[in-house]
Amino acid sequence: MTDDELTASRRDILKTGAVAGVGLGGGSGVLSTLQPADESGEAVDQVTSFLGEDQVVKTACGPNCRGDCPLDVFVRDGQIKKTEQQVPAASEFKRGCTLGISHVQRAYNAKRLKYPMKRASWSPDDPQPGARGEDAQFERISWSEALDLVAEQIQTTKGEYGPESVYWHAGSGSQGTSGYGRLKQLVGGIQDSFVYGIDTNVGQGFNRITGEGGVFMPPTNTVEDWANADTLIIWGSDIFASQFQMDAEWILDAKRNGAKLVVVDPMYTNTAEKADLWLPIRPGKDTHLALAMMNYIFENEVYDDTFLRQRTNAPALVRVDDGTLFDPTRVSDNPPDGGIVVMNEETSEPNVVGAETGGPFALFGEWTIDGVAVRTGLAALREQASEYQPADVAEVAGLSVADIKTAADWLATRGAGGILPAYSVGRYLYGHVFGQAYATLMALTGDYGRHGNVHAQHPSYGGPSLQTGDWGNPEGGVSLDTYGYQEILSLLENGDPVQPRFLYGTNSNMLGNQFPNRERWLNAMESLDTIVWADMYHTPTTQQADIILPAAHWFETEDVLGSDHHPNIRYREQAHEPLWEARDDYYIMAGIAERLGHGDKFPDDKREVLDRFVQNDDRLSWEQLRENGTVETDETPTVAYTDAFGTESGRITVYDDDAPTEKGPGLPDEGISLEVPEPLEARTADDWEAQNEYPLVFMQKHSKWRIHSQWANVPWLREVNREPQLDIHPKDAEQRDISDGEYVLVHNDRGSMVVRAKYNEGIQPGLVNTDQGWWAEDFVEGHYQDPISAETADVGRTFAFYDCRVEVERAAEEYQSNQYTQDNPRGTAGSASGGD
Amino acid sequence: MTENTPTATDHSTGDPRPSIADTFGTLAVCWREPSEGWVDAIESGRFEWLDGVETFGDLDELRVEYTRLFIGPGRDQCPPYESVYRDGADSDDLGPVYGPTTQAVARWYDEYDLRLRDSRSAPPDHIATELEFAAYLSANEDDSVLEQFLNEHLREWVDQFVAHLRENDPGPFYRALIRRTTEAINS
Amino acid sequence: MGQAWNRVLTVGGDHVDTPEGSYPEDGDGGTLEMSYQPTACQHCENAPCVKVCPVNATFTREDGIVEIDYDKCIGCRYCMAACPYNARVFNWEDPQHVPEEGTGDVEERPQGVVEKCTFCSHRVEEGLDPSCVVNCPADARIFGDFDDENSTVSKYVAEYDTHQLLDDKGTDPKTYYIQGEMSPGRPWKGKELEEELDEEPTAEEPADVTGDESVSGAAANPTGGDD
Amino acid sequence: MTEESRPHHEPIPEWDEIADEILEGCGYDPDLGKRMAEDAIKIANGELTEQEFHERYHEEVKAEFGTDDRPTKPEGFDD
Structure with missing residues (x-):
């Protein structure tokens, strides 16, 4: 209420009061909020016919799902009636999802915030x-x-x-x-x-050894190029649920062109269902798997040696004694900036080379130069990978040996490949090591700078x-x-x-x-x-x-x-x-x-x-924006990573001599140095201290019904997805005498929540899941954030939402009857009760 | 004004029975957000016939209560708009604002060339606005028109609205107002 | 949400978005499977619902769309019993949309009548795709004129394996479910799909389906969608 | 498949119950509705002609509904 309005409303109230007291002065004397049309000047929002013409308003959705969807909103008689996907100027990017077309129920939610x-x-x-x-x-x-x-x-x-x-x-x-x-x-x-803090693990691991990207998903080829991929590995992402309105369709284009689709996920998801090969990995074992794939690639010599020589520091000579790179000034008086020392196989002499320079450089071998024992960085990586034989990792990660080998073989030998992680693996405490691992794996297969390479599950465009x-x-x-x-x-x-x-x-x-x-x-x-x-x-x-x-x-x-x-x-x-x-x-x-x-x-x-x-922007005009809703920016599909990498050497550091030392729960006090990927685990580790007490790993995946916690209060969506649930394998549930649909207490020493158990044959035994984004009031008791630790690691510095163990038991009888089971749920649960 | 326009309460003769228009007009005022001007009106004694309305107590407290019950933001809120109780998926859920019934109410106002003074500040099917319109109809039209409006609108949703309200612990003022309002629209 | 004219069923576990089968033990031998089946009125050529209607309220239009004349419907629900797809719903409640004209998109259905998907005939008549086609985030639905061999639906059905629901019943639905690896469909009015299926782009203008014998919908099954 | 929306007629025994549920309290003869529903499928299957179907139920439909406006009426069919 501004001061003006207050004055107005006071006057109106007095007028009405007067009417009530002294009699009706005229036909309209009882009115305060309403007024005769002839006094209102231009009629505002005049209702004409309910079947009046639609006005199509060009607008856009804008949560953090990365869809950036242009939408058409149909307005009739001043009210929003419906939303449709808009065909933008770059029309192949027509997009929009179930949430986007439900906006009318967000705009007209009766519990919106209305006043300061x-x-x-x-x-x-x-x-x-x-x-x-x-x-x-x-x-x-x-x-x-x-x-x-x-x-x-x-x-x-x-x-x-x-x-x-x-x-x-x-x-x-x-x-x-x-x-x-x-x-x-x-x-x-x-x-x-x-x-x-949030989702900064995978990206920073990738960034550390490529110098590219930031702490979120790294750059990748634009989606139009994905169709050129021959192998795609979607790693820990349910893209067909969480980004189905935009990026998923390009995966299908690739598949139609013959690409093999591999999905690595402990849960049989919408995305796993589309896969040629599904790797039902145990939670937290992703770096193990990446190393086993590297192991296969080394053993079968299916790495891309040209790429390794030219664009990585694989041939860089590393001192055996302290693991540092051999000093270029010991080989050359005037070494190029960031140059690395390599062993020229033709001359058997060490050379210093700058970025983007290939040549007959040894990829493996040990030498002594000036009395210093050296070997190549790639040899150090191979030695690390040799510790992760597919047969061993299969056992640790709950996979079949054949599947591990097939995935590695497809990536290495079928042509252009891509690995599409999302943020999930980074939600383990040391998830940044996975970022390092998959960046390294793709360096082995030479999957940078080519058509059909994919490095993230969503592309970025700079032009717009x-x-x-x-x-x-x-x-x-x-x-x-x-x-x-x-x-x-x-x-x-x-x-x-x-x-x-x-x-x-x-x-x-x-x-x-x-x-x-x-x-x-x-x-x-x-x-x-x-x-x-x-x-x-x-x-x-x-x-x-x-x-x-x-x-x-x-x-x-x-x-x-x-x-x-x-x-x-x-x-x-x-x-x-x-x-x-x-x-x-x-x-x-x-x-x-x-x-x-x-x-x-x-x-x-x-x-x-x-x-x-x-x-300020030559590309834009009001006329065009208003007419079309969008202006296409001049961008051709781009291939990422065609130039020198952003590292000091301009090369991918498959051997990171400047590696940080990670410290945190589950690690030795002195920490672990990460020259090459080293699987680190906290609470998912098989020997985690509290694993007997809290045997189940607790994950909170993104669902197709919300973007983070937005849309949780939309009745149309709540009709299908009514309340928070716990995906639990029937085997785990039956062990605990929990029937499908019963309310369970999910708890650890930090906190708990009460939700309905949902039998899901597709979730790995030992793992449970509640989709993220529910509001506090949606829970019968507690909240899914309550059992999760806010602790972060020295290097990772990222909240580890999935690095959480819990126990689940049937909730007390008093919880079996609650806002979802009672006849009249209004006010606490159900579709309109809000909660995001 | 038509022939049978009800006459206003005549306090000087002590007739305790207000006209229908007065009743609805007064109820409309009471359902608005309490303010100092509002208190002046209530305290003026003109609403004495409305048992219990002077029980509003402290204005600040009443404003907090009004916010809790009708504006939000919390879970106790009972948005006082018709569509919320009629346009939801089922009767147990709160529906949207600006639903089809909102349009239907707006058409009534339109039929009488009435406009919302501030069209954007709130949907037109606020209980106070509907009561105000009922007052207008009773002052200007045949009883049958008022009956039709009550049947099509207020009687269709106010019972549900007040049931919801009662679940959220209204104080003495709103309890009295609920009682008087349901009596008025159902008589 | 009122009446469901269109449901997307999870073919798999008991719950939405869950598979059926066994989880692979140690990475081997799992049998998990899940897919989706959008199910609405199939607009059968030999529609049992049409044949049982004692008052001829359910009828097949010239263009093949099966529709209901709500003025004629007496609410006997025989058609619901006859429909093998569970595609029809009965209006138990008063209409929720108070303005008598309906929502402005589709006409009002009074209490006591049976209703169902109309292929959005009100949109088709305006040359628009049905709403479900326009709004499908995965572009899994394709609509068009099956008599026009150049139409997107015709090309999809020609290129891929298709099946109709309960085809042993002889109802001959005009809804086809397509199987195989494929790009998402494109709406009727777009020409992208034609370019993809054969190298020569075809005419841009949409076929005039309203005057044609049959209109057809197709749901590309494996491309996902939502439930 | 989600329980509440499983297509019926598959398997048939379940359909029987569903049809009972659908027709319960419909105000018309539920048994007639079920028999007609089953036979309407037989037309689609080719086990029954439209003419046979029409004739088989004509009297009952007329008695129940006071009219028989089914589109299956054969040419020259005489009420």
Whole structure:
């Protein structure tokens, strides 16, 4: 409520009151909310015919599924009626999923956040953080009051405790132009980052030895090129469930062209069902398998020797005594930057060579140079791989020897190959070693820089980035200290090195989704005096907030968006104004900026900002965006890794002489150095200390019914996927006297949850699974994050969601009757109860 | 105004029975969010006939209660919109806002050339807006029209709405309001 | 969600998205299998539902779509008993869509009538693909004119193994299930598929199915989809 | 396959129960509905002609529904 509105409503109420008291002055005298059309000037949202013409609004979906799907929204009489996939300018990227076409139920969810609110027990002078939680009560406040409070709290917090006590948190829940990044640079403070903390294992392992990519999935050939693959290994990803709207179809194209599809997964998934060869691996044994495949490749000499000589440091000479690379200056007075010493087989002399240089270099062998014993890096790798005979690994990993060999053989000998991991293997504590292992495996088979090579389950496109000028880096902005998520917890708990006091959170339902060991976070957050949260829905995370800001649904905003995963720049036309008092995030940011003296950096009208983007980018015109919804960017299918690698040598370091030493649970105190891939395991290890007490490994896979925790509150989807369940093999269930459909207690020494058991013949005995993304209120008791440790390893620094062991037992009788089994589930469960 | 427009309550003569339009008009006010102006209206004594409405107590507390029951954000909320109780997949689930019944209500308003003062702030099938419209109909149209509107709308959902509300522990003011509202629309 | 005109069944375990069979022990010998079967009205050539309707409310249109005249339907449900595909549902409840015209997309079905998938005849008449085809994320559904040998459906059925559900019953459904390794289908109006199946692109304009003898739907079974 | 949506007539004994369920309380003769349903499949299978089907049930349908507008009516069929 703005002040104006308050005045208006007060006047209206008095008018109505007067009517009730003194009699009806006229036909319309009882009206306050309604008014005669002739007084309203231009009729707004006038209902004409219900069968009126559809207006097709071009817009776009924008969660973190990487689909970047352009959508058509059909609006009739001012209301959104349905959503369809839009045919974009680059039409082969027409896409959209069950979730995208369910948006009408997100926009019109009766439990959307409607008005700004503050926790009733919170006040600037007496924040009472202990009163947060399930029982917290809220009261509606006006936008001006809410923004005043946020701005004042930022000011006071900075004044009292210094700028680093202002903590900015953003998840990945929404794409769009909000000005969030701009504002935080103008205001200062600290920020958190996925780097490190969440899903940063596989990518960093790959990056360490290739110098390519970051901590998430590495670059890969664009999807149009996937059809050229001869072998595809989907490793720990259910792409046909989690990315079926976009990347899965290209896999089928490859298959139709004759590619062999291998799926490595402990669960018989939608994706495993499509495989020519399914490797039902035991949880945590992925690096073992990669090494066994390398073993096969060495033994059968089916490695790509040309590639190894030219583009990797396989021929680099390594000192036998300390494992370091032989010093180039001992061979050449003027060695090239990053040059490696190799043994020239023709001259039997050591040479120093730079990047991208092949030649008759020995791949194996031992020599003594200047009295120093050396061997090749590849020899060290081969020695490591020799420890992982397929027969042994088959036993450890629960696989057949023949299948291991077939997978390796297909990858090495059938032509262009690809390995498509996702983030799952990185959800083990030491999952980065798998990143190193598969990057190394693909180096052996020469699968970089060729048509048909695939290195990740989703491709990235650089072209459709928006050219936003200085929008992301405003003049006068400061850079903020960044802490990985795994560090934030200790900041909150220990105040070291800084103690956050004020938190602005957006695009995120971390307490409902990606913060392991939930109780620890809830306690740690009591050190915050003020928590401000912007969202479309009331999530388990906004329940912890002191000030709640209702954000607009995507269809209620106007925006211009790049696309990371297909060559279309997308336009969002506004389907209608935000409902109730929800607001575009931009207006929230601009409102705070104005109050903090940065109003000049945020034009009143967001359109002005978008206009700058469009004017700034030769490829774009408003006309084209509005007409088509998308603008195709000029990109031809690209092959990744055609140039020198980003490592110091420009080569893939199949032998990493500069390897870090990993330390953490299950490892010797001195740690393990990772020159070559070494399978490291924590809780999945066969000899893990608590494995008898907690024998089952607990995984939380992505499902096709949610993107992270979004869409959990959509009735159409809840009709099919009603409640959190535990996939459990009937064998494991029967051992525990658990019948199909009974409620079970899943627990370990950290926490527990109660969910319904779902017999699944396709899940490996010894493994259980609850799909991720359920909200706290969806559980009969507890939450799937409760049993998961928030501990991270020295090198990995990544939350290990799947590195979790639990025991499962039939839940107590009182839980067998609950919100899902009672006749009237309204309010706690069922389709409309919310929860994301 | 038609011939048989009900007359207003005449407090000076002490007639305790308000007109139907007054009743619905007053109920509409009571279902709006409490504010200072709202308190003034309630305290003016004009609503005395509405037993229990003066039991609202402290305004701040009532606003917290109103937020909890009708705005959210938590699980206790009972969104006061018709479509939520009529357009869901089944009667046990909360349906959407802006459902087909919302359209149907909007058509009634349209038929009488009435518009929402602020069309975007809330869907038109808010209980207060429907009651206000019922007041308008009773002031301006034959009883049969009001009956038709009540039958097509308020009587179709208010029982479910208040049942849901009762499950979420309303205080004395809203308990009284529920009682008076269901009496009014069902009489 | 109201009435289900279209269900995607998991052919496998007892639960959605679960297989049946045994998990391979030590990597060997498993028998797990799972697939999906989208099941809606099959629009049979010899539709038993049409034959049993005492009041001729269920009828086969000129173009082959089996439809129901809701004004005629007396709700005896004989057609539901006769349908071997369990494709029909009875409207037990009052219509949920209060505006009398229906949703604006499909007409209102009053309480007490039987309803089912219409192949989105209201869209087909406008030259559009049925909604399930347009919205299938996996492009697993193809719709078109089976009398037109150049249509996408015709080409798919010609190229791949197909089967009809319960073909021993002689109902001759106009819905074909395609098997084999294949690219996802493309909607009727796109020309990508024609380019893929034979080297020469064919005419872009969609065939006029409404005037033709039969309209056909096909669901490419192995390409996934959702349940 | 998910229980609630298994196609019926396969196996037939199960269909019998499902048909009973469908027709229970339909307001018309459930037995007639079941017999007609089974025979309608026989037409599709070629075990029965439309004419035979029409004639077999004509009297019963007329008695039950007061009319027989089935499309199976043979040419020149006389009520």
